[in-house]
Amino acid sequence: MNSTDFVVARNDLQQCKIIETRLPDAATLPDEALLVKIDRFALTANNITYAVLGDQLKYWQLFPAPENFGNIPVWGFGEVIASKHPGISEGERLFGYFPMATHLVIEAADVTKRGLRDAAAHRQGVAPVYFLVDDFLAENEFYGAQSVMLSSASSKTAFGLAHLLHTLHKDIRVIGLTSAGNTDFVRSLGCYDDVVTYDRVGSLLTDQPVAFVDMAGNSELRAKLHRHFGEQIKYSGRIGLTHRSSSTDEPELPGAKPTWFFAPDQIRKRAREWGPGGIDVRFSAAWSGFAPMLDRWLKVVEGRGEGPVKQVYQDTLAGRVPPDQGHILSLTA
Numbered sequence: 074m075n076s077t078d079f080v081v082a083r084n085d086l087q088q089c090k091i092i093e094t095r096l097p098d099a100a101t102l103p104d105e106a107l108l109v110k111i112d113r114f115a116l117t118a119n120n121i122t123y124a125v126l127g128d129q130l131k132y133w134q135l136f137p138a139p140e141n142f143g144n145i146p147v148w149g150f151g152e153v154i155a156s157k158h159p160g161i162s163e164g165e166r167l168f169g170y171f172p173m174a175t176h177l178v179i180e181a182a183d184v185t186k187r188g189l190r191d192a193a194a195h196r197q198g199v200a201p202v203y204f205l206v207d208d209f210l211a212e213n214e215f216y217g218a219q220s221v222m223l224s225s226a227s228s229k230t231a232f233g234l235a236h237l238l239h240t241l242h243k244d245i246r247v248i249g250l251t252s253a254g255n256t257d258f259v260r261s262l263g264c265y266d267d268v269v270t271y272d273r274v275g276s277l278l279t280d281q282p283v284a285f286v287d288m289a290g291n292s293e294l295r296a297k298l299h300r301h302f303g304e305q306i307k308y309s310g311r312i313g314l315t316h317r318s319s320s321t322d323e324p325e326l327p328g329a330k331p332t333w334f335f336a337p338d339q340i341r342k343r344a345r346e347w348g349p350g351g352i353d354v355r356f357s358a359a360w361s362g363f364a365p366m367l368d369r370w371l372k373v374v375e376g377r378g379e380g381p382v383k384q385v386y387q388d389t390l391a392g393r394v395p396p397d398q399g400h401i402l403s404l405t406a
Protein backbone atom coordinates (compact mmCIF):
# COMPACT_ATOMS: atom_id res chain seq x y z
CA MET A 74 0.00 0.00 0.00
CA ASN A 75 1.25 3.52 -0.80
CA SER A 76 0.87 6.91 0.84
CA THR A 77 0.92 10.07 -1.24
CA ASP A 78 2.98 12.73 0.54
CA PHE A 79 3.50 16.43 -0.16
CA VAL A 80 7.05 17.48 0.71
CA VAL A 81 8.99 20.74 0.45
CA ALA A 82 12.69 21.52 0.16
CA ARG A 83 13.80 22.58 3.62
CA ASN A 84 16.07 25.35 2.38
CA ASP A 85 13.81 26.58 -0.44
CA LEU A 86 10.14 26.42 0.49
CA GLN A 87 9.08 27.28 -3.08
CA GLN A 88 10.22 23.83 -4.16
CA CYS A 89 7.62 21.20 -3.46
CA LYS A 90 6.71 17.82 -4.86
CA ILE A 91 4.45 14.84 -4.42
CA ILE A 92 6.06 11.52 -3.56
CA GLU A 93 4.76 8.02 -3.01
CA THR A 94 5.92 6.10 0.04
CA ARG A 95 5.38 2.45 0.76
CA LEU A 96 3.25 1.57 3.76
CA PRO A 97 2.47 -1.69 5.47
CA ASP A 98 -1.06 -2.91 4.85
CA ALA A 99 -3.42 -4.25 7.49
CA ALA A 100 -1.77 -7.68 7.32
CA THR A 101 1.83 -6.48 7.63
CA LEU A 102 1.23 -3.67 10.13
CA PRO A 103 3.61 -4.13 13.08
CA ASP A 104 2.18 -5.07 16.44
CA GLU A 105 0.54 -2.19 18.29
CA ALA A 106 0.66 0.08 15.22
CA LEU A 107 -2.18 2.00 13.63
CA LEU A 108 -2.70 2.82 9.99
CA VAL A 109 -4.47 6.15 9.73
CA LYS A 110 -6.09 7.63 6.64
CA ILE A 111 -5.75 11.40 6.80
CA ASP A 112 -9.14 12.76 5.79
CA ARG A 113 -8.57 16.48 5.83
CA PHE A 114 -6.30 19.16 7.21
CA ALA A 115 -6.15 22.94 7.43
CA LEU A 116 -3.38 25.00 5.86
CA THR A 117 -2.63 28.57 6.97
CA ALA A 118 0.36 30.87 7.49
CA ASN A 119 0.82 28.99 10.77
CA ASN A 120 2.02 25.91 8.88
CA ILE A 121 4.41 28.04 6.84
CA THR A 122 5.79 29.27 10.17
CA TYR A 123 6.32 25.62 11.21
CA ALA A 124 8.35 25.17 8.02
CA VAL A 125 10.36 28.36 8.58
CA LEU A 126 11.15 27.15 12.12
CA GLY A 127 11.48 23.52 11.01
CA ASP A 128 15.14 23.13 11.97
CA GLN A 129 15.06 25.38 15.02
CA LEU A 130 11.96 23.86 16.63
CA LYS A 131 12.46 20.36 15.19
CA TYR A 132 9.20 20.33 13.21
CA TRP A 133 10.99 18.44 10.44
CA GLN A 134 11.58 15.56 12.78
CA LEU A 135 7.91 14.79 13.23
CA PHE A 136 7.34 13.04 9.93
CA PRO A 137 9.79 11.29 7.60
CA ALA A 138 10.74 12.78 4.23
CA PRO A 139 13.56 12.27 1.71
CA GLU A 140 16.89 13.91 2.53
CA ASN A 141 16.80 17.73 2.43
CA PHE A 142 13.02 17.67 2.20
CA GLY A 143 10.45 17.99 4.96
CA ASN A 144 6.78 17.20 5.45
CA ILE A 145 5.05 20.19 7.04
CA PRO A 146 2.91 19.33 10.08
CA VAL A 147 -0.73 20.27 9.69
CA TRP A 148 -3.77 20.07 11.96
CA GLY A 149 -6.33 17.63 10.76
CA PHE A 150 -8.59 14.64 11.14
CA GLY A 151 -7.74 11.04 10.41
CA GLU A 152 -9.49 7.72 10.57
CA VAL A 153 -7.92 4.54 11.89
CA ILE A 154 -8.27 2.08 9.00
CA ALA A 155 -6.24 -0.73 10.54
CA SER A 156 -5.23 -1.29 14.12
CA LYS A 157 -2.91 -3.73 15.79
CA HIS A 158 -3.47 -2.08 19.12
CA PRO A 159 -6.01 -3.68 21.44
CA GLY A 160 -7.14 -0.33 22.82
CA ILE A 161 -7.82 1.42 19.50
CA SER A 162 -10.47 0.22 17.10
CA GLU A 163 -10.74 0.61 13.39
CA GLY A 164 -12.99 3.51 12.53
CA GLU A 165 -11.73 5.64 15.43
CA ARG A 166 -11.35 9.28 14.42
CA LEU A 167 -8.31 11.23 15.54
CA PHE A 168 -7.63 14.95 15.63
CA GLY A 169 -4.12 16.29 15.84
CA TYR A 170 -0.85 16.81 14.06
CA PHE A 171 -0.56 14.99 10.77
CA PRO A 172 1.81 15.16 7.81
CA MET A 173 0.56 16.51 4.49
CA ALA A 174 -0.13 13.02 3.20
CA THR A 175 -2.85 10.48 2.61
CA HIS A 176 -1.75 8.07 5.34
CA LEU A 177 0.31 7.80 8.48
CA VAL A 178 1.48 4.83 10.47
CA ILE A 179 1.48 5.57 14.18
CA GLU A 180 3.28 3.40 16.66
CA ALA A 181 0.75 2.27 19.23
CA ALA A 182 3.06 3.20 22.06
CA ASP A 183 2.78 6.78 20.92
CA VAL A 184 -0.96 6.47 20.60
CA THR A 185 -1.52 5.21 24.08
CA LYS A 186 1.16 7.12 25.92
CA ARG A 187 1.34 10.21 23.80
CA GLY A 188 -0.85 10.13 20.72
CA LEU A 189 -4.24 10.32 22.25
CA ARG A 190 -2.98 12.27 25.17
CA ASP A 191 -1.20 14.49 22.66
CA ALA A 192 -4.44 15.04 20.84
CA ALA A 193 -5.90 16.46 24.01
CA ALA A 194 -2.78 18.46 24.74
CA HIS A 195 -2.72 19.77 21.19
CA ARG A 196 -6.22 21.02 21.54
CA GLN A 197 -5.13 22.80 24.65
CA GLY A 198 -1.83 23.87 23.20
CA VAL A 199 -2.60 25.37 19.87
CA ALA A 200 -6.19 26.18 19.17
CA PRO A 201 -6.64 28.24 22.33
CA VAL A 202 -3.40 30.16 21.98
CA TYR A 203 -5.31 33.36 21.43
CA PHE A 204 -7.37 32.44 24.47
CA LEU A 205 -4.13 32.03 26.41
CA VAL A 206 -2.65 35.31 25.22
CA ASP A 207 -5.84 36.99 26.33
CA ASP A 208 -5.61 35.19 29.67
CA PHE A 209 -1.93 36.04 30.02
CA LEU A 210 -2.46 39.74 29.29
CA ALA A 211 -5.45 39.98 31.61
CA GLU A 212 -3.59 38.17 34.38
CA ASN A 213 -0.82 40.75 34.09
CA GLU A 214 -3.33 43.60 33.99
CA PHE A 215 -2.18 44.36 30.47
CA TYR A 216 1.11 45.58 31.94
CA GLY A 217 -0.66 48.87 32.50
CA ALA A 218 -1.49 49.31 28.80
CA GLN A 219 -4.79 50.83 27.73
CA SER A 220 -4.67 49.48 24.22
CA VAL A 221 -3.40 46.36 22.52
CA MET A 222 -1.97 46.49 19.00
CA LEU A 223 -2.02 43.31 16.93
CA SER A 224 0.05 42.91 13.75
CA SER A 225 -1.21 40.73 10.89
CA ALA A 226 -4.62 41.69 12.23
CA SER A 227 -6.22 39.82 9.33
CA SER A 228 -4.79 36.47 10.49
CA LYS A 229 -7.09 33.98 12.18
CA THR A 230 -4.93 33.94 15.27
CA ALA A 231 -5.06 37.73 15.53
CA PHE A 232 -8.78 38.14 15.05
CA GLY A 233 -9.44 35.30 17.49
CA LEU A 234 -7.53 37.25 20.11
CA ALA A 235 -9.08 40.56 19.03
CA HIS A 236 -12.55 39.06 19.43
CA LEU A 237 -11.78 37.97 23.01
CA LEU A 238 -10.23 41.30 23.94
CA HIS A 239 -13.10 43.18 22.39
CA THR A 240 -15.80 41.16 24.14
CA LEU A 241 -14.15 40.53 27.52
CA HIS A 242 -12.18 43.73 28.15
CA LYS A 243 -14.33 46.64 27.07
CA ASP A 244 -11.91 49.15 28.61
CA ILE A 245 -9.05 47.99 26.39
CA ARG A 246 -8.75 49.50 22.91
CA VAL A 247 -7.93 46.93 20.25
CA ILE A 248 -5.88 48.21 17.34
CA GLY A 249 -5.37 46.10 14.24
CA LEU A 250 -2.28 46.63 12.09
CA THR A 251 -2.51 45.18 8.60
CA SER A 252 -1.54 45.56 4.96
CA ALA A 253 -3.47 47.92 2.71
CA GLY A 254 -5.12 45.06 0.77
CA ASN A 255 -6.54 43.47 3.92
CA THR A 256 -7.82 46.63 5.58
CA ASP A 257 -11.43 46.35 4.43
CA PHE A 258 -11.66 42.78 5.68
CA VAL A 259 -10.17 43.68 9.06
CA ARG A 260 -12.54 46.63 9.44
CA SER A 261 -15.52 44.45 8.51
CA LEU A 262 -14.85 42.10 11.45
CA GLY A 263 -15.97 44.67 13.99
CA CYS A 264 -13.63 43.39 16.71
CA TYR A 265 -10.97 46.08 16.23
CA ASP A 266 -11.60 49.60 17.52
CA ASP A 267 -9.13 50.98 15.05
CA VAL A 268 -7.43 49.61 11.93
CA VAL A 269 -4.17 51.09 10.70
CA THR A 270 -2.09 50.07 7.70
CA TYR A 271 1.60 49.31 8.22
CA ASP A 272 2.71 52.43 6.38
CA ARG A 273 0.61 54.62 8.72
CA VAL A 274 1.72 53.38 12.15
CA GLY A 275 3.66 56.62 12.63
CA SER A 276 0.29 58.36 12.91
CA LEU A 277 -0.79 56.38 16.02
CA LEU A 278 -1.15 58.53 19.13
CA THR A 279 1.54 57.88 21.74
CA ASP A 280 -0.14 59.52 24.72
CA GLN A 281 -1.18 56.22 26.37
CA PRO A 282 0.64 53.01 27.28
CA VAL A 283 0.22 50.17 24.75
CA ALA A 284 0.88 46.46 24.48
CA PHE A 285 2.01 44.90 21.21
CA VAL A 286 1.12 41.35 20.17
CA ASP A 287 3.09 40.50 17.09
CA MET A 288 1.86 37.87 14.61
CA ALA A 289 3.81 39.32 11.66
CA GLY A 290 7.34 38.97 13.09
CA ASN A 291 8.50 41.80 10.86
CA SER A 292 11.70 43.27 12.35
CA GLU A 293 11.32 46.57 10.53
CA LEU A 294 7.74 47.06 11.71
CA ARG A 295 8.65 46.12 15.29
CA ALA A 296 11.54 48.62 15.32
CA LYS A 297 9.29 51.32 13.87
CA LEU A 298 6.64 50.74 16.56
CA HIS A 299 9.12 50.62 19.44
CA ARG A 300 10.82 53.80 18.27
CA HIS A 301 7.50 55.53 17.76
CA PHE A 302 6.03 54.57 21.16
CA GLY A 303 9.28 54.43 23.15
CA GLU A 304 8.69 53.69 26.83
CA GLN A 305 4.92 53.65 26.24
CA ILE A 306 5.28 50.07 24.94
CA LYS A 307 4.67 48.12 28.12
CA TYR A 308 4.57 44.64 26.62
CA SER A 309 5.92 43.34 23.32
CA GLY A 310 5.03 39.71 22.71
CA ARG A 311 6.18 37.73 19.70
CA ILE A 312 3.70 35.14 18.48
CA GLY A 313 4.07 34.61 14.75
CA LEU A 314 6.18 35.14 11.66
CA THR A 315 3.61 35.65 8.90
CA HIS A 316 5.74 38.23 7.06
CA ARG A 317 8.85 36.06 7.17
CA SER A 318 10.99 39.19 7.49
CA SER A 319 12.67 38.62 10.80
CA SER A 320 16.25 39.68 11.06
CA THR A 321 18.49 37.46 13.18
CA ASP A 322 20.38 40.50 14.35
CA GLU A 323 17.88 42.88 15.92
CA PRO A 324 18.98 46.08 17.66
CA GLU A 325 18.06 46.98 21.26
CA LEU A 326 14.78 48.84 21.12
CA PRO A 327 13.13 51.34 23.46
CA GLY A 328 10.18 50.11 25.54
CA ALA A 329 9.47 46.60 26.84
CA LYS A 330 11.88 43.99 25.55
CA PRO A 331 10.31 41.84 22.79
CA THR A 332 9.88 38.29 24.11
CA TRP A 333 8.38 35.13 22.63
CA PHE A 334 5.03 34.23 24.08
CA PHE A 335 5.40 30.56 24.91
CA ALA A 336 1.94 29.02 25.24
CA PRO A 337 3.07 25.78 26.96
CA ASP A 338 4.38 27.80 29.93
CA GLN A 339 1.02 29.45 30.42
CA ILE A 340 -0.78 26.12 29.88
CA ARG A 341 1.33 24.42 32.55
CA LYS A 342 0.81 27.30 34.96
CA ARG A 343 -2.95 27.36 34.45
CA ALA A 344 -3.22 23.56 34.55
CA ARG A 345 -1.66 23.69 38.02
CA GLU A 346 -3.81 26.59 39.19
CA TRP A 347 -7.12 25.59 37.64
CA GLY A 348 -6.86 21.83 38.19
CA PRO A 349 -8.14 19.00 36.01
CA GLY A 350 -10.47 20.17 33.27
CA GLY A 351 -10.03 23.83 34.21
CA ILE A 352 -8.45 24.82 30.91
CA ASP A 353 -10.99 22.80 28.90
CA VAL A 354 -13.94 24.46 30.58
CA ARG A 355 -12.56 27.93 29.94
CA PHE A 356 -11.52 27.05 26.42
CA SER A 357 -15.02 25.74 25.65
CA ALA A 358 -16.51 28.98 26.92
CA ALA A 359 -14.12 31.08 24.81
CA TRP A 360 -14.71 28.88 21.76
CA SER A 361 -18.49 28.92 22.02
CA GLY A 362 -18.41 32.71 21.92
CA PHE A 363 -16.02 32.76 18.95
CA ALA A 364 -17.29 29.91 16.76
CA PRO A 365 -20.61 31.58 15.78
CA MET A 366 -18.66 34.54 14.39
CA LEU A 367 -16.77 32.30 11.99
CA ASP A 368 -19.75 31.72 9.72
CA ARG A 369 -19.77 35.41 9.05
CA TRP A 370 -16.01 35.94 8.97
CA LEU A 371 -14.66 32.93 7.11
CA LYS A 372 -15.51 30.94 3.99
CA VAL A 373 -14.31 27.38 4.26
CA VAL A 374 -12.75 26.39 0.93
CA GLU A 375 -12.23 22.68 0.40
CA GLY A 376 -9.56 21.36 -1.94
CA ARG A 377 -8.90 17.74 -2.75
CA GLY A 378 -6.02 16.18 -4.66
CA GLU A 379 -2.46 17.06 -5.61
CA GLY A 380 -3.24 20.09 -7.80
CA PRO A 381 -5.32 22.01 -5.24
CA VAL A 382 -2.90 21.14 -2.40
CA LYS A 383 0.07 22.48 -4.38
CA GLN A 384 -1.84 25.58 -5.41
CA VAL A 385 -3.06 26.42 -1.90
CA TYR A 386 0.42 25.78 -0.51
CA GLN A 387 2.02 28.16 -3.05
CA ASP A 388 -0.68 30.78 -2.44
CA THR A 389 -0.26 30.52 1.33
CA LEU A 390 3.52 30.77 1.02
CA ALA A 391 3.22 33.87 -1.16
CA GLY A 392 0.60 35.50 1.09
CA ARG A 393 -1.99 35.38 -1.70
CA VAL A 394 -4.81 33.74 0.28
CA PRO A 395 -7.60 36.25 0.97
CA PRO A 396 -8.02 36.58 4.73
CA ASP A 397 -11.68 35.56 4.64
CA GLN A 398 -10.76 32.10 3.32
CA GLY A 399 -10.00 29.06 5.46
CA HIS A 400 -8.54 26.22 3.41
CA ILE A 401 -9.29 22.61 4.25
CA LEU A 402 -7.34 20.18 2.11
CA SER A 403 -7.08 16.50 1.44
CA LEU A 404 -4.73 14.33 -0.59
CA THR A 405 -7.02 11.34 -0.50
CA ALA A 406 -9.10 10.53 -3.56
Ligand SMILES: NC(=O)c1ccc[n+]([C@@H]2O[C@H](COP(=O)([O-])OP(=O)(O)OC[C@H]3O[C@@H](n4cnc5c(N)ncnc54)[C@H](OP(=O)(O)O)[C@@H]3O)[C@@H](O)[C@H]2O)c1
Binds near residue numbers: 250396
Ligand atom coordinates in the same frame (compact mmCIF):
# COMPACT_ATOMS: atom_id res chain seq x y z
N1 LIG B 1 3.11 30.94 19.08
C1 LIG B 1 2.07 30.15 18.90
O1 LIG B 1 1.83 29.24 19.65
C2 LIG B 1 1.17 30.39 17.73
C3 LIG B 1 -0.11 29.82 17.68
C4 LIG B 1 -0.96 30.09 16.60
C5 LIG B 1 -0.46 30.89 15.56
N2 LIG B 1 0.79 31.40 15.66
C6 LIG B 1 1.34 32.20 14.54
O2 LIG B 1 0.46 33.26 14.17
C7 LIG B 1 0.64 33.54 12.78
C8 LIG B 1 -0.71 33.55 12.09
O3 LIG B 1 -1.19 32.23 11.90
P1 LIG B 1 -2.67 31.99 11.26
O4 LIG B 1 -2.88 30.53 11.17
O5 LIG B 1 -3.62 32.83 12.03
O6 LIG B 1 -2.42 32.57 9.80
P2 LIG B 1 -3.39 33.12 8.64
O7 LIG B 1 -4.77 33.30 9.09
O8 LIG B 1 -3.15 32.26 7.44
O9 LIG B 1 -2.70 34.57 8.39
C9 LIG B 1 -2.88 35.21 7.18
C10 LIG B 1 -2.34 36.64 7.25
O10 LIG B 1 -0.92 36.64 7.51
C11 LIG B 1 -0.29 37.66 6.69
N3 LIG B 1 0.53 36.95 5.69
C12 LIG B 1 0.46 35.63 5.41
N4 LIG B 1 1.37 35.28 4.49
C13 LIG B 1 2.06 36.40 4.20
C14 LIG B 1 3.14 36.68 3.33
N5 LIG B 1 3.72 35.73 2.58
N6 LIG B 1 3.58 37.94 3.28
C15 LIG B 1 3.02 38.90 4.05
N7 LIG B 1 1.99 38.68 4.91
C16 LIG B 1 1.52 37.45 4.97
C17 LIG B 1 -1.43 38.47 6.10
O11 LIG B 1 -1.82 39.40 7.12
P3 LIG B 1 -1.56 41.00 7.16
O12 LIG B 1 -1.76 41.49 5.77
O13 LIG B 1 -2.66 41.46 8.11
O14 LIG B 1 -0.19 41.20 7.71
C18 LIG B 1 -2.49 37.40 5.96
O15 LIG B 1 -3.81 37.89 5.84
C19 LIG B 1 1.60 32.45 12.23
O16 LIG B 1 2.92 32.95 12.13
C20 LIG B 1 1.49 31.38 13.28
O17 LIG B 1 2.63 30.51 13.34
C21 LIG B 1 1.60 31.17 16.68
